[in-house]
Amino acid sequence: MAKRKIMTSIFTYVIAIIALICFIFPFYLLIINSFKSNGEILVSPFSLPTSWDFSQFADVIEKMNFAVTFKNTFLITTISTILIVFFSAMSAYHLVRKPSKYNKIFFTILVASMVIPFQSLMIPLMHIYGAKLQVIDVIPIPLLIAFYIGFGSALSIFMFHGFIKSIPLEIEEAARIDGCSTLQTFFLIVLPMLKPITVTIAILNVLWIWNDYLLPSLVLNNENVYTMPVQMKVFNGTYMNNWELLIPAILMTIVPILIMYMIGQKQIIKGVMQGSIK
Amino acid sequence: MKRGSKLADWGNSLLFLGPTTLFFAMTVIIPFLYGIYLTLFKMDNPTDPMVFSGIYNYLNAMDDKDFWESLWLTLKFVFATVFFVNMVGFGLAYLVTSGMKIQNSLRTAYFTPNLIGGLLLGYIWQFIFVQSLPAIGGKMGIRWLELGWLGDPDMAFWALVIVTIWQTSGYMMIIFIAGLISIPKDLIEASTIDGAGPLRRLFNVTLPLMVPSFVVTVFLSLKNAFMVYDLNFALTKGGPFDSTKMVSMHVVNKAFVESNYGTGQAEAIILFVIVAVVTGFQVYSSKKMEVEA
Numbered sequence: 028m029a030k031r032k033i034m035t036s037i038f039t040y041v042i043a044i045i046a047l048i049c050f051i052f053p054f055y056l057l058i059i060n061s062f063k064s065n066g067e068i069l070v071s072p073f074s075l076p077t078s079w080d081f082s083q084f085a086d087v088i089e090k091m092n093f094a095v096t097f098k099n100t101f102l103i104t105t106i107s108t109i110l111i112v113f114f115s116a117m118s119a120y121h122l123v124r125k126p127s128k129y130n131k132i133f134f135t136i137l138v139a140s141m142v143i144p145f146q147s148l149m150i151p152l153m154h155i156y157g158a159k160l161q162v163i164d165v166i167p168i169p170l171l172i173a174f175y176i177g178f179g180s181a182l183s184i185f186m187f188h189g190f191i192k193s194i195p196l197e198i199e200e201a202a203r204i205d206g207c208s209t210l211q212t213f214f215l216i217v218l219p220m221l222k223p224i225t226v227t228i229a230i231l232n233v234l235w236i237w238n239d240y241l242l243p244s245l246v247l248n249n250e251n252v253y254t255m256p257v258q259m260k261v262f263n264g265t266y267m268n269n270w271e272l273l274i275p276a277i278l279m280t281i282v283p284i285l286i287m288y289m290i291g292q293k294q295i296i297k298g299v300m301q302g303s304i305k
Numbered sequence: 306m307k308r309g310s311k312l313a314d315w316g317n318s319l320l321f322l323g324p325t326t327l328f329f330a331m332t333v334i335i336p337f338l339y340g341i342y343l344t345l346f347k348m349d350n351p352t353d354p355m356v357f358s359g360i361y362n363y364l365n366a367m368d369d370k371d372f373w374e375s376l377w378l379t380l381k382f383v384f385a386t387v388f389f390v391n392m393v394g395f396g397l398a399y400l401v402t403s404g405m406k407i408q409n410s411l412r413t414a415y416f417t418p419n420l421i422g423g424l425l426l427g428y429i430w431q432f433i434f435v436q437s438l439p440a441i442g443g444k445m446g447i448r449w450l451e452l453g454w455l456g457d458p459d460m461a462f463w464a465l466v467i468v469t470i471w472q473t474s475g476y477m478m479i480i481f482i483a484g485l486i487s488i489p490k491d492l493i494e495a496s497t498i499d500g501a502g503p504l505r506r507l508f509n510v511t512l513p514l515m516v517p518s519f520v521v522t523v524f525l526s527l528k529n530a531f532m533v534y535d536l537n538f539a540l541t542k543g544g545p546f547d548s549t550k551m552v553s554m555h556v557v558n559k560a561f562v563e564s565n566y567g568t569g570q571a572e573a574i575i576l577f578v579i580v581a582v583v584t585g586f587q588v589y590s591s592k593k594m595e596v597e598a
Contacts, residue, residue: 050475
């Protein structure tokens with residue numbers, strides 16, 4: 028019996044390590060090939076570089092307009108996430124505590140809207156804001172942020188809604204008796220209690236917006252407002268098959284999010300776990 | 306007094322719901338309704354005046370062979386990825402809840418691909434399929450590796466499936482872990498005492514209790530697969546010869562490359578109906594399978 032247990036445990040480890048190699052190997056390839064020349068990449072993509080050459084990175088930073096692109100992505104992601112979280116928390120609170128007929132209908136519409144694929148909204152969006160109102164090229168970044176708030180609200184409200192339902196009403200009633208207005212009650216009493224779910228919702232929104240490609244590729248038509256995925260697409264078009272530039276560019280685009288993951292991995296995994304429980 | 310408090314109620318509603326309603330209306334509600342309206346008009350260019358044409362765009366969509374081909378291909382992709390992503394995701398979750406010392410590090414590692422968007426993953430895997438695998442194949446004389454995967458229609462399709470499994474099974478794993486650790490320990494113990502072996506325990510105790518997790522993971526993987534675009538665009542660009550062009554890419558091209566907003570939108574509405582029916586049916590039918598612990 029004990030022998031069998033050891034065998035099972037060895038077997039489990041072997042499977043786990045094989046899976047680990049499958050999941051990590053592409054990242055390994057990316058890192059080692061970032062320091063190689065085209066010739067070396069073609070001949071030996073799997074071996075460590077003969078010399079660690081950093082010169083491609085400087086080249087990529089300049090050619091990708093990296094500073095500006097990074098700043099755009101960072102601003103769009105943080106502003107959108109903060110506003111989504113803030114507005115959704117307020118709305119969810121109101122919808123839970125004031126369950127009138129209209130509010131229930133509104134909540135149902137929000138939840139139902141989550142099955143609408145982005146593909147069935149993008150053409151009317153472009154027609155309204157591009158062809159008709161012609162604001163896309165005037166205020167691309169604010170418009171993109173507004174779109175993110177619109178698209179992100181449903182899921183975030185849904186998650187806040189579930190969380191707020193479990194908060195006992197007594198605390199708020201006590202605050203009310205002490206003379207707090209609805210606004211004060213929300214900001215001073217309720218909002219601090221929402222911290223755990225807020226972290227989760229913020230993480231999910233950051234991952235989505237940072238990596239999103241299709242929507243920004245439609246809205247951002249000027250190199251000065253590109254986000255990293257859009258810039259990467261353009262870069263890939265310009266330097267097709269020029270791997271000594273493409274690979275460091277890919278690596279530099281994903282490094283910010285990998286750093287974020289290293290810092291907050293526990294929170295991120297916990298967040299995804301909580302986000303999945305209805 | 307009464308009037309005043311009613312006014313205050315309205316003020317509060319406006320304050321708490323106003324911003325969300327505004328943004329939600331301008332990005333989802335209005336474009337959705339306007340999108341249906343748009344399908345009733347014919348335009349050769351987005352800036353052209355709109356000419357009322359009834360169901361012309363829908364008839365056009367019905368006749369669009371490319372559209373139905375891309376939809377059929379998407380369905381195959383949906384079947385393949387939903388099956389494998391859930392299977393691999395569950396397997397990984399089972400693995401990292403079995404009590405290994407390194408299981409937390411493993412979870413972190415398996416989840417990593419989810420942090421990166423489909424576009425970047427597409428470029429990373431393009432390097433693997435175009436440069437790296439043929440290099441191994443060439444050295445070791447393995448012919449099926451030596452051929453570029455992305456140059457062959459069937460292989461390119463499976464390349465998309467493989468990358469999708471690699472990308473999303475870690476996310477599903479996390480959801481399954483949440484389900485697995487909430488299964489009461491005494492239930493597993495009781496079945497062990499009753500003489501159930503590991504396989505019987507898995508199929509007769511664990512899996513039935515995991516149905517709520519599967520409702521979520523199948524829903525997510527269905528929706529992801531129907532809407533796949535970034536990966537499709539970055540890895541194969543729909544090629545070779547449009548053989549891997551999924552329905553999203555078809556609609557994007559119809560609208561923004563051919564500038565045919567009317568027909569493109571009619572096809573997008575058809576896609577919406579299919580996604581809504583399939584996901585609705587999935588959630589409804591699997592909710593009925595749930596059992597109490």
